[in-house]
Amino acid sequence: MFKQNPFSSLLRPLPVALVFSAFLQLPAQAFEPLVVPPSEHPILRDIQKSASAENLRNDVTTLVSFGTRHTLSETESDTHGIGAARRWIKHEFEKISEQCGGCLEVIEQKRTFSGETRIPNPTEVVNIIAIQKGTTDPNRHIIMSGDIDSRVTDPLDFTSVSPGANDNASGVAGVIEAARMLSKYQFNGTLVYAALSGEEQGLFGGKIMAEQALEDNWRVEAVVNNDMIGNIAGINGVINNTTARVFSEGVRVTETAQEARLRRFTGGEVDSPSRNLARYIDVIADRYIPNLDIMMVYRLDRFARGGHHRPFNLVGFPAVRIMETNEHYDRQHQDLRSENNREYGDVISGVDFDFNAKLTSLNAVTMASLAWAPAPPAGVEIKGAVQPSTTLSWLKPQGKQAENLAGYRIYWRLTTEPQWTHSQYVGNVERFTLDNIVIDNYFFGVASVSKDGFESPVVFPGPAGSFGGYQ
Structure with a gap:
């Protein structure tokens, strides 16, 4: 004889009205696509x-x-x-x-x-x-x-x-x-x-x-x-x-x-x-x-x-x-x-x-x-030793220096490559984690991006790559 799954009630579809109500209560930014500024000028x-x-x-x-x-x-x-x-x-x-x-x-x-x-x-x-x-x-x-x-x-x-x-x-x-x-x-x-x-x-x-x-x-x-x-x-x-x-x-x-x-x-x-x-x-x-x-x-x-x-x-x-x-x-x-x-x-x-x-x-x-372009990012730091992912962080400018800032793009490349080969636009944040990108295998950097899509030079983390701070 077939026995009913004791958890079957949890698997039943929720009423449409209830799903729609929950959808409306989510923050608007959860559904906003990341707008990438243009790269051609x-x-x-x-x-x-x-x-x-x-x-x-x-x-x-x-x-x-x-x-x-x-x-x-x-x-x-x-x-x-x-x-x-x-x-x-x-x-x-x-x-x-x-x-x-x-x-x-x-x-x-x-x-x-x-x-x-x-x-x-x-x-x-x-x-x-x-x-x-x-x-x-x-x-x-x-x-x-x-x-x-x-x-x-x-x-x-x-x-x-x-x-x-x-x-x-x-x-x-x-x-x-x-x-x-x-x-x-x-x-x-x-x-x-x-x-x-x-x-x-x-x-x-x-x-x-x-x-x-x-x-x-x-x-x-x-x-x-x-x-x-x-x-x-x-x-x-x-x-x-x-x-x-x-x-x-x-x-x-x-x-x-x-x-x-x-x-x-x-x-x-x-x-x-x-x-x-x-x-x-x-x-x-x-x-x-x-x-x-x-x-x-x-x-x-x-x-x-x-x-x-x-x-x-x-x-x-x-x-x-x-x-x-x-x-x-x-x-x-x-x-x-x-x-x-x-x-x-x-x-x-x-x-x-x-x-x-x-x-x-x-x-x-x-x-x-x-x-x-905006000023190059200041205070760029990197973490990820003995981890499966790599996290970069930086400081954001304030006041007029931030007026044309749209966000940031993270770059990475194999350590033997002369030029940056991979990148991801990450928006106007101060920290981002590249999942399953192992820190040991690449060099990393961050560039600022203007609302019109102009980019700063890439900044390598730490004092070796710093362009200086904001004033």
């Missing part, structure tokens, strides 16, 4: 297209026309020497500011150096800076820089003709053109266009600016230094206008012994903020810059050489160098001359202005994306 394509090769040619031609821009050269003439070059750059920034209704604050940064290996006598080193203030997070600064000065074979020769067309009129022209391109828009963060001096004599302009930024309590999210962004023909015989290099340091030079010990056991050797800024630039190139592939070089700079991003790294700021892939050493730091059927000297004929425009657009699109 047509406005960045508009910015990319606005870089003008003609403007760059005109600006490089003007910079070359000053004869020499050596740090120790003439400062009184209006037509010759670094003084004339500085005043012309300042005038260009001021013209751009007039066209955007005074949107740029144009300033000089000055300091006198002497007794240095390449500055033996007292010499005033002067930077020309244009600042485009952000609307909701003005103390967050994104800096694009280039070097004004030039040199020939002897670093102390300040009288010989030193055109410096590619090294580094191409970079300074790129900074000026980026100011023209981006001054048409308003951004959440502050953009800074920096023409630095004294690079060839010992990176003195960068030292002045980095130390001033510390004194002024700037939150520097990114420094993108441009040094030689116009040459496509290498001394190795390669002609290439479709790649560029981004150099970035792996471990912060300011790391403490305690932070180094933590990094040894948790990772972060390849996830400094500079390194994740380089990854960000790589993604921008893939998405928005036609026919440009980024070679990320895991080194501070070229082998045993230096650039103007280094002074910013020295004080702990995220900073990278963008430059051409194939250098031509006959066109760098050379007296103008012909020897054995070879031409030496950094002249205009060695600059490809379409390539110069391409790398300028890379800078402009990167800066716009960073400045429209």
Whole structure:
């Protein structure tokens, strides 16, 4: 005889009215789908297209026309020497500011150096800076820089003709053109266009600016230094206008012994903020810059050489160098001359202005994306040792800094991968657990996402990857 299940009454369907009543009592957010902000931004394509090769040619031609821009050269003439070059750059920034209704604050940064290996006598080193203030997070600064000065074979020769067309009129022209391109828009963060001096004599302009930024309590999210962004023909015989290099340091030079010990056991050797800024630039190139592939070089700079991003790294700021892939050493730091059927000297004929425009657009699109995005997450931490899942947490900004924040995206990748390969948008929360993603097997990070879908760089957990906190 069939016996009735004593629990059968519990298995019977509930009355429809009762189910509907229970449904209505659940919180509304339980049924709200997670709205993921858009990841494609047509406005960045508009910015990319606005870089003008003609403007760059005109600006490089003007910079070359000053004869020499050596740090120790003439400062009184209006037509010759670094003084004339500085005043012309300042005038260009001021013209751009007039066209955007005074949107740029144009300033000089000055300091006198002497007794240095390449500055033996007292010499005033002067930077020309244009600042485009952000609307909701003005103390967050994104800096694009280039070097004004030039040199020939002897670093102390300040009288010989030193055109410096590619090294580094191409970079300074790129900074000026980026100011023209981006001054048409308003951004959440502050953009800074920096023409630095004294690079060839010992990176003195960068030292002045980095130390001033510390004194002024700037939150520097990114420094993108441009040094030689116009040459496509290498001394190795390669002609290439479709790649560029981004150099970035792996471990912060300011790391403490305690932070180094933590990094040894948790990772972060390849996830400094500079390194994740380089990854960000790589993604921008893939998405928005036609026919440009980024070679990320895991080194501070070229082998045993230096650039103007280094002074910013020295004080702990995220900073990278963008430059051409194939250098031509006959066109760098050379007296103008012909020897054995070879031409030496950094002249205009060695600059490809379409390539110069391409790398300028890379800078402009990167800066716009960073400045429209929220600040990188602060206080990122990670837990999951001896557990089947991984939990990340972070601090959320308050006040105006949070106005354009939609939420956060978590990233992860195998430890041998150069670029982030997996991600999940998790909404406007302060903590999230990735179920069944084992902490031991991956590197992890978190990015902030704006309501329009602009993302910050990815932040690796702990001090090794920190971009700094909120203010």
